[in-house]
Amino acid sequence: MITANAIKQAARRIAPEVVKSELSLNERLSRQYDASIFLKKEHQQRVRSYKIRGALNFMSLLSDEEKERGVVCASAGNHSQGFAYSANLLGIKGVVFMPANTPPQKQMKTQEFGNGNIEIILSGPDFDTANAAAIKYAADNSMLIVPPFDDERIIAGQGTVGLEIMHQYQRKYGPLDAIVVPVGGGGLISGIAIYVKEVHPEVRIIGVETEGAPAMYRSLEAGKPIVLDSIDTLVSGMAVKSPGAITFEIVRRYVGLENMVLVHEGDVCKEVVDYFNHEGKVVELAGVASIAALGKIPDIRGKNIVCVISGGNSDYGSSSDIERKALERQKLIGYFLIDIPDVPRALDKVLELRTAAENITQLNYDPKAGRLSVELTFPSAQRFDEFGKGLDALGWNYQLIGNGNH
Structure with a gap:
C-alpha cells in the first residue's frame, strides 16, 4: 500500500539525482483567469520529465x-x-x-x-x-x-512531485485550492493524489485527458478499467488506451469523475505555442495539458491553482502539426471544400467573401466535379465566422476540414 510516508521515503531515496523543479507564479495566466496560477516545471529534470x-x-x-x-x-x-x-x-x-x-x-x-x-x-x-x-x-x-505507471514503486516515485509542490507552495504562499495534473496511465496523478489527500485533504486534485484519449474518464464512468477501441490524439504522452488497475483505484478514491476534465487537442497545441512565445521554453503537448484545462474549471476565479508541466521532450518533427492544430482551434486558418453550382460567377462569389486581410494559401477548382477546395488564413476568429456566414448565405453545401464539419 502506498502512503504519504512511502512517498517521503522515495523522495529521500532519489534526491541526489532528481531536480527540485521550480514552482512559480505565472502572471500571464493569472491575469487571463483572474486567479493565482502557479506552474510546477518538471521539464527541468535531467531527462526533461517527471518520469525519472x-x-x-x-x-x-x-x-x-x-x-x-x-x-x-x-x-x-x-x-x-x-x-x-x-x-x-x-x-x-x-x-x-x-x-x-x-x-x-x-x-x-x-x-x-x-x-x-x-x-x-x-x-x-x-x-x-x-x-x-x-x-x-x-x-x-x-x-x-519496469512498468510505466501501474506499480506502487513507480507511483511512490511520481508522488514526490506532490510532496515538493506542498512544501514549496505552503512555505511561500499559504493555502492551496487545487493541483491540475495531466493523465495518461495515471501514475503521476495517483502519486500526487495519495500524498496531497493524506496530508492536505482540502486540496482538490483535477485530472486532465484529451477528448481523443479519455481512458481514465471512460473507466471512471464505467466503474472499472476499460480499454478504448481506439485513440485519436497528437498528444503522445497521454495516448493510453487503458489506465492501470492500481492507478484506476487510486484515482477513483482520491480524484473521482467529477474532477476529471477533457480538453480538445487543439487547445493543448495552442498552449504549447503560447508557452514558447511567452516563456521562451519548449515543452511537450502533454506537459501543458494542465494549462489547457484551466478554461474548463468553472469556479476558477480567485483561486490558487498549481498546474503540473509534466515534460519537455517535444518531437521537432511534429511542430508543424502542432502549429496548424493551434491555428485551427483559434479559427485563424480554415480549409474549406465547397460545392460550386453551375451558375454565372459562382467562383467569384466565393472569393469575394474574403477581405484584403485574408490570405489564400491553397486553392484548387475542379469544374467537372463542381468542387472548390480553398485554404485561407484569417486575422481573427470574428473574420473566420463572418466568412462562414457568407458561405451560409450563398446556400451551397460546404465542409470545413480540420475545424469541424458543416
Whole structure:
C-alpha cells in the first residue's frame, strides 16, 4: 500500500539525482483567469520529465540479484529516458522496446542517457505491440519489467512531485485550492493524489485527458478499467488506451469523475505555442495539458491553482502539426471544400467573401466535379465566422476540414 510516508521515503531515496523543479507564479495566466496560477516545471529534470522519479525509485529498491538479471521496459517517450538514465546510474543492463515508428530523436536520447547500458529493440507499429514483445522478452530472459505507471514503486516515485509542490507552495504562499495534473496511465496523478489527500485533504486534485484519449474518464464512468477501441490524439504522452488497475483505484478514491476534465487537442497545441512565445521554453503537448484545462474549471476565479508541466521532450518533427492544430482551434486558418453550382460567377462569389486581410494559401477548382477546395488564413476568429456566414448565405453545401464539419 502506498502512503504519504512511502512517498517521503522515495523522495529521500532519489534526491541526489532528481531536480527540485521550480514552482512559480505565472502572471500571464493569472491575469487571463483572474486567479493565482502557479506552474510546477518538471521539464527541468535531467531527462526533461517527471518520469525519472518513478523509474529511479523502482530500480533503487531492487535487490542485487534482481539488478544482475537486468530490466526491460516498453516506451516511445519519457519513460524510456527515465529508465535509461536510472539503469546507467545503477549499473544495470536494460532493454527498451519501442514501436518501429519511434522518432530517431527519442531513440538517440534514450541511448545517450543509457550510456552503453541500454539496448533498443524496435518492435511493431504501436505501443501495445511493443509492450507485448517486452513482456515476452523479459519472461524468456528472466529479466524484470519496469512498468510505466501501474506499480506502487513507480507511483511512490511520481508522488514526490506532490510532496515538493506542498512544501514549496505552503512555505511561500499559504493555502492551496487545487493541483491540475495531466493523465495518461495515471501514475503521476495517483502519486500526487495519495500524498496531497493524506496530508492536505482540502486540496482538490483535477485530472486532465484529451477528448481523443479519455481512458481514465471512460473507466471512471464505467466503474472499472476499460480499454478504448481506439485513440485519436497528437498528444503522445497521454495516448493510453487503458489506465492501470492500481492507478484506476487510486484515482477513483482520491480524484473521482467529477474532477476529471477533457480538453480538445487543439487547445493543448495552442498552449504549447503560447508557452514558447511567452516563456521562451519548449515543452511537450502533454506537459501543458494542465494549462489547457484551466478554461474548463468553472469556479476558477480567485483561486490558487498549481498546474503540473509534466515534460519537455517535444518531437521537432511534429511542430508543424502542432502549429496548424493551434491555428485551427483559434479559427485563424480554415480549409474549406465547397460545392460550386453551375451558375454565372459562382467562383467569384466565393472569393469575394474574403477581405484584403485574408490570405489564400491553397486553392484548387475542379469544374467537372463542381468542387472548390480553398485554404485561407484569417486575422481573427470574428473574420473566420463572418466568412462562414457568407458561405451560409450563398446556400451551397460546404465542409470545413480540420475545424469541424458543416
